[in-house]
Amino acid sequence: MMPGQTAFAVPHANAHIGDALVRDGLLSQARLDEALGLQARWGTRLGDILLAKGWVRAFDFYRTLSVQFDLPFVDLLESPPDETLFAMGDLDLYAQSLYLPWKQGKDGLLFAVADPSETMLAQLKDRYGKSVGFVVTSKFDIIWNVQRVANARLTDKSVLELARLRPDQSARQVFTGRQISVIGVLAALILLCLVLWPVVTLIALNSFLSIFFLLSFGLRSALTWVGSHRSIDLKVSDDEVAALEDHDLPVYTILVPMYKEPDTLPILSSALRRMDYPLSKLDIKLVLEEDDTETIQAAKDLGLEGIFEIIRVPHSQPKTKPKACNYALNFARGELLTIYDAEDKPEPDQLKKAVVAFRKAADNVACIQARLNYFNATENWLTRMFTLEYSLWFDFYLPALEALGIPIPLGGTSNHFKMDVLREANAWDPFNVTEDADLGVRLTQRGYRVGVVNSTTFEEANSHVGNWIRQRSRWFKGYMQTYLVHMRKPVELYQSLGHTGFWGFQFFVGGNILTALSLPFMLVMFVYWLATRWSGFDIIFPPLVLYISLFNLIIGNGFFVYLNMLGAFKRHNYHLMPYALSVPVYWILMTVAAYKGLWQLVHNPFFWEKTTHGLSQFKHDDLDLQRQPQA
Amino acid sequence: MVCPNSNTMTSIYSVNRKPRIWLPSWALFLVLGFLYLGLNAWLGGNGFISDFDVSRWTKAMTSIDAEEFRIEHIGLLYPHGPIYLMAVMHGVLGIDSAHAGAALSAILIALMFGLWNRHLWHKGYPLWSRLALVALLALHPYSLWAASSGLHNALLLLMFYVFCYGCYLIISIHDLRAVVLVAAMFAVLFFADERTMLLFLALLPLIPILAPRRMLGNSLVGIYSILAFPLLVAAGGWMYLNWVFHGDAWVFLQSPEASFRGALNHPESSAWLSALGGQWLAPLGWGLMFSALAFPLPLWLAWHYRRYHARLAAALALFLHPVLAIGLATSIFFPTDLTSFLFMLVAATMAIVLLMPRPQKIRLMLILLALGNLGGWLAMNWLPSQEALTWQRALAGEIQPVRDDLIELGLWLRENAQPTLVDDRTLYQAIAARGHAHNLILPFSHQFKNEMKRLQPHARQIVVANPSRPVAAMDRVTQQFPEFFWNGAPGYVLVYDMGEWRVWRRQPQPTPLIDEHTP
Secondary structure, three states, rough: OOOOOOOOOHHHHHHHHHHHHHHHOOOHHHHHHHHHHHHHHHHOOOHHHHHHHHOEEEEEEEEHHHHOOOOOEOOOOOOOOOOHOOOOHHHHHHHHHHHEEEEEEOEEEEEEOOOOOHHHHHHHHHHHHOOOEEEOOHHHHHHHHHHHHHHHHHHHHHHHHHHHHHHHHOOOOOOOOOHHHHHHHHHHHHHHHHHHHHHHHHHHHHHHHHHHHHHHHEEEEEEHHHHHHHHEEEEOHHHHHOOOOOOHHEEEEEEEEEEOOOOHHHHHHHHHHOOOHHHEEEEEEEEEEOOOHHHHHHHHHHHOOEEEEEEEEOOOOOOOOOHHHHHHOOOOOOOOOEEEEOOOOEOOOOHHHHHHHEEEEEEEEOEEEEEEEEEOOOOHHHHHHHHHHHHHHHHHHHHHHHHOOOOOOOOOOOEEEEHHHHHHHOOOOOOOOOHHHHHHHHHHHHHEEEEEEEEEEOOOOOOOOOHHHHHHHHHHHHHHHHHHOOOOOOHHHHHHHHHHHHHHHHHHHHHHHHHHHHHHHHHHHHHHHHHOHHHHHHOOOOOHHHHHHHHHHHHHHHHHHHHHHHHHHHOOOHHHHHHHHHHHHHHHHHHHHHHHHHHHHHHHOOOOOOOOOOOOOOOOOOOOOOOOOOO | OOOOOOOOOHHHOOOOOOOOOOOOOOHHHHHHHHHHHHHHHHHHOOOOOHHHHHHHHOOOOOHHHOOOOOOHHHHHOEEEEHHHHHHHHOOOOOOOOOOOOHHHHHHHHHHHHHHHHHHHHHHHHHHHHHHHHHHHHOOOOOHHHHHHHHHHHHHHHHHHHHHHHHHHHHHHHOOOHHHHHHHHHHHHHHOOOOOHHHHHHHHHHHHHHHHHHHHHOOHHHHHHHHHHHHHHHHHHHHHHHHHHHOOOOOOOHHOOOOOHOOOOOOHHHHHHHHHHOOOOOHHHHHHHHHHHHHHHHHHHHHHHOOOHHHHHHHHHHHHHHHHHHHHHHHOOOOOOOHHHHHOOOOHHHHHHHOOOOOOOOOOHHHHHHHHHHHHHHHOOOOOOHHHHHHHHHOOOOOOOOHHHHHHHHHHHHOOOOOOOOOOHHHHHHHHHHOOOOOOOOOOOOHHHHHHHHOOOOOOOEEEEOOOOHHHHHHHHHHHHHOOHHHHHHEEEEEEEEOOEEEEEEEEOOOOOOOOOOOO
């Protein structure tokens, strides 16, 4: 069986395994009948369905399976595999096809398999020779042992694969030698000019900023106009979703990276169970750091169904979410993949909508981005601004970026990928703290596109200023990393993105950074002048620069406030519209975060500033705490 | 990349099969453009030129020809849009006649009808009907007025059509972009015409009728906010600029020179204001009556739409909008006559026609348009402004008297282009006749400000008005040097004397003899 592929089960074998489980008192007849019905709809194996539903414990199931196939059952925890038999080049196969070499038997190599079907055994015989033998074991034991044995190798791959294969696209090196030289020369030049020709230099700098802000305004106006067009969104209707046949659906891998978030697990698992998707086709990975014992224990205590797999990420630097996702990717078996954060609540039909969206979109669409919104939008001023910001982002900017071929900085959650493309692009950069933004650029460079689908994932908006700054500073740092990485070879970037994509990248990624960093200077100047009407500034505002600055001040700022109002209006968040007037205050917060990000870029570039979740006073309206497999 | 869903905007158009033979809008634009240019040439030949065009042309010219171009030299007492357009014509194209404003007006109105032709074609109107509709409306007295009475009217009518078309889109496809278009249009219009705020205020009670029920039902305040915010930013920005450059945010409303005050400073010069100024109900009534007289077609169309609530409401709202505006404006002594707002019904009519789902009863529409053309002349002659009367006389072929003295002065100043102290507020016609503003010491310059601090002027040439004439009260130079007209000053000789104006020139100081042989 190839990774991700679901085969129709052999009916009589399934009937046997089901009957055997009933006979052994491990499963009720009613449940067996229901499972067989689901099997007819979903087209997956009976065992997958039983494990997905949590109706049978994994240990009991695989033991019964071994009896059915007349093979020995082995508990790999009690009888671990011989590590020397592992072929490091086959680690992906072990993890995705769920088998591994166990022991050297008298007659040949013995493989521990979770799927003892004839197809699987035949493939293994083809690969390893006819004299191999098989034992049955639990898939969880296989995953656990692959991690245990190959941790170092898998970790090395997760951390360094991109840096080895494409060092020019890895943020492992923050600044290249050439970039340091350029920055140094530029800084020295500016200092020298300030000393020799202070007024002219200040005018030049002022002019540059003014024109830059003007062009930024122009770009965002264009994005707003293009993005507001209703037909830009990749709309999937309810009818199209309903027309899907479950047995046609691919296996879907869901990565859920978490760290020290045991309280969110019950909510998360409940949300994922509610997904309108055949459970047995969900390949859910709870990606946990190995030192996060409380969350690991919480996951174990919940007794989650077979569709949830715990992937323990070994401790290594950098300790980042993309590194963890890269690690988990080794074990992913789906044809499509998405990432959800622990606090996310995706709309139940989001996976199906993504499937339809991929099928409707052009072949080179490699990623579908769902919309994000916040369930605690009205908690306080900060959450309202957060919601406004995201409404603007998803309802105007993203559809426009998509339409214009400008690289889309992905949202970090609810991005749906084609697995083969993701692996081809070497997945995420573990050194980049906004790995999603970076991946968006790399995909665009390879000629892939990102779509936006009309499905929403609800998240918790940051309600504490300190927490918000931590999160936002990481985003700014990541944007800076992304900008530095992709501007190492600007000519190549231009050639790969084209004119619109290149300049869109400059203004959207680089522009965001520059705007946030330059805001304090402009603001201090403006406030000081307002208060004192000091004429000393006149000299650095020659007429044209003055007029552009006035235009930016009045029209530019007014426009951005208006955009936020429009975003709220479009989403029917009318109560948020007045808050758009306070957007300039929000920008000040962004400036603080930007400078913090800049500081960290220099002193601690790979540090993952963890955002604390669960601070909201708004609670989820449901909590499905415990799920135990029942006979 | 992505196969978009069907374009809902074009789906409106695709309801009707487009006629195979169609008149390219650009061809119609060219034909109408030439016709309107011819009209303006006829009027100009008969001595008519819009006072607005002359004054704004002077502003444009003086700002371009000044040593340093600064927007604040133009002042912030009137919208800058027309001035910028004229500045481009003078500065870039090198035109030196104030008739450029009239030429541009012709082009803008022709452009408007070209647009309408295109929109009618999308609705499926056959060629002959489009030609007839456009021709009749283009010949409506209000259209002729807009194309030849000043760039501000042409600009306003074109942009008002954009507004009306935006309303049509709001009603037809309920698209947020259409709402934004309308809102943005008002913001831009604020910088083009001082009637904008009145038009917006008149629109406010009509929004519940124009906006889709779904949008209204969701949030009335929301839709008002979306529509109003850009204009508030524009107005707020203008106040800020007034504060920055004039020291007071309200100067543009308080200064007697400000066009934002309309006819408030001299209502007695307007027959309309003399009769109805300060009232709102009576002007509303008269406005309604003459609107119906000049534009019976929209009323018939509204009746035709009576079974379709949304279209009926929209037609009535678009029709009533300029009428409400005239009532509001007259209550604050703004407009000089009925025409200054009602001519916008041309654009409203165009949009109301578009509300028709398919071409129907075209002949009846043409008859009503023709009747409206006749009614339009009646409406124009009800308490008309002086300029409207002059315009009509020029149109009829009467040669209009021009201000010869100012033109002569301007021509003389062109021949004697030495640095000359003048106040453009009173001498804009002379400056326009001069053809350029080089070497003029104008009120925005430092030199002028320094001269105003002196007891005696120092400029090479100085133009002053007869203090006993009313114009002297407006002329800053005369106010500063009241005796100069009669006696000049030591070192100055009189070099020009005609009508109310004199020009004094400072004689160069005699050079002392230097005799190298004198011990």
